[in-house]
Amino acid sequence: xxxxxxxxxxxxxxxxxxxxxxxxxxxxxxxxxxxxxxxxxxxxxxxxxxxxxxxxxxxxxxxxxxxxxxxxxxxxxxxxxxxxxxxxxxxxxxxxxxxxxxxxxxxxxxxxxxxxxxxxxxxxxxxxxxxxxxxxxxxx
Amino acid sequence: xxxxxxxxxxxxxxxxxxxxxxxxxxxxxxxxxxxxxxxxxxxxxxxxxxxxxxxxxxxxxxxxxxxxxxxxxxxxxxxxxxxxxxxxxxxxxxxxxxxxxxxxxxxxxxxxxxxxxxxxxxxxxxxxxxxxxxxxxxxxxxxxxxxxxxxxxxxxxxxxxxxxxxxxxxxxxxxxxxxxxxxxxxxxxxxxxxxxxxxxxxxxxxxxxxxxxxxxxxxxxxxxxxxxxxxxxxx
Numbered sequence: 001x002x003x004x005x006x007x008x009x010x011x012x013x014x015x016x017x018x019x020x021x022x023x024x025x026x027x028x029x030x031x032x033x034x035x036x037x038x039x040x041x042x043x044x045x046x047x048x049x050x051x052x053x054x055x056x057x058x059x060x061x062x063x064x065x066x067x068x069x070x071x072x073x074x075x076x077x078x079x080x081x082x083x084x085x086x087x088x089x090x091x092x093x094x095x096x097x098x099x100x101x102x103x104x105x106x107x108x109x110x111x112x113x114x115x116x117x118x119x120x121x122x123x124x125x126x127x128x129x130x131x132x133x134x135x136x137x138x139x140x
Numbered sequence: 141x142x143x144x145x146x147x148x149x150x151x152x153x154x155x156x157x158x159x160x161x162x163x164x165x166x167x168x169x170x171x172x173x174x175x176x177x178x179x180x181x182x183x184x185x186x187x188x189x190x191x192x193x194x195x196x197x198x199x200x201x202x203x204x205x206x207x208x209x210x211x212x213x214x215x216x217x218x219x220x221x222x223x224x225x226x227x228x229x230x231x232x233x234x235x236x237x238x239x240x241x242x243x244x245x246x247x248x249x250x251x252x253x254x255x256x257x258x259x260x261x262x263x264x265x266x267x268x269x270x271x272x273x274x275x276x277x278x279x280x281x282x283x284x285x286x287x288x289x290x291x292x293x294x295x296x297x298x299x300x301x302x303x304x305x306x307x308x309x310x311x312x313x314x315x316x317x318x319x320x321x322x323x324x325x326x327x328x329x330x331x332x333x334x335x336x337x338x339x340x341x342x343x344x345x346x347x348x349x350x351x352x353x354x355x356x357x358x359x360x361x362x363x364x365x366x367x368x369x370x371x372x373x374x375x
Binding site: 005008009012013015016019020023024025026046047049050053054055072075 | 144145148151152155156158159162163208209212216328347348349352
């Protein structure tokens with residue numbers, strides 16, 4: 001139960017980071033709050049900031065939303081003893097983690113700019129992924 | 141268990157408020173050309189345009205210079221669109237201003253582009269503003285930076301540029317364009333219209349690519365009645 005709670009809380013934070021970046025990409029809000037390094041604007045205006053016609057942050061919103069909803073559903077008293085939820089959470093987290101690995105690779109080696117918000121999101125999804133794997137092992 | 145769901149709810153509200161605060165937060169004070177004018181009159185200007193005026197398709201783009209998506213569209217998609225659709229005479233591309241109120245220097249940037257445009261350097265200035273878009277991230281007063289952009293855009297008379305910016309010469313023109321966009325229900329930037337009235341790519345704020353425009357233009361050209369072939373007159 002603790003693992004699922006941790007995943008839900010992490011996903012909630014991740015969701016709001018993604019919502020902020022998404023709304024910013026859509027033109028809401030002023031300059032991105034990113035510190036003086038300027039990396040966020042470079043990343044957000046790079047050709048890789050749009051994936052299949054949508055801002056990358058949109059996929060973050062969808063992904064974190066999915067993890068949050070599944071984690072909360074898994075926390076219902078009736079769902080607690082069911083192990084399938086752990087598999088589902090680990091699968092979702094793995095997809096998110098792989099996408100993040102790809103995006104971080106782009107930031108480091110292609111765009112050559114680091115966006116703090118993206119690093120924040122990468123840290124959150126990595127934690128979710130680790131917790132979900134631990135939960136999966138413990139439930140076996 | 142219930143306590144956990146309450147905690148998640150409270151956290152969600154707190155995070156929501158933080159995101160709202162982050163989006164609302166502004167930078168430093170804006171110069172004169174950065175604000176909306178008290179009155180608006182129509183000076184007859186309908187936007188700088190690329191391509192032939194009699195092209196079969198007219199696309200109007202409402203843009204905001206501070207918006208990152210507008211910047212990436214201008215720098216990544218527009219070169220292909222210019223090469224494939226504008227230079228080939230298929231599209232007349234009209235640029236209109238729609239500075240969003242949440243963008244502190246969007247109106248100021250639009251004004252800088254207009255002041256450069258008064259000296260025939262609108263597109264060069266637009267290029268500077270979009271390609272060197274880091275200014276949109278610092279929140280600092282970009283007056284000096286824009287002046288250097290104007291210089292880089294080969295604006296010859298910088299004194300006239302300064303005067304233009306200080307007097308807010310085109311503030312009404314920009315506001316007129318924004319109000320026009322309001323009437324057309326522009327709800328974000330960039331927003332595109334086909335032949336002035338049909339809003340394009342509205343589904344879920346999808347950001348179009350040059351391929352989307354190519355498909356659109358091809359389909360419009362294929363479905364429009366062919367122009368009668370001019371024949372020599374017989375008398």
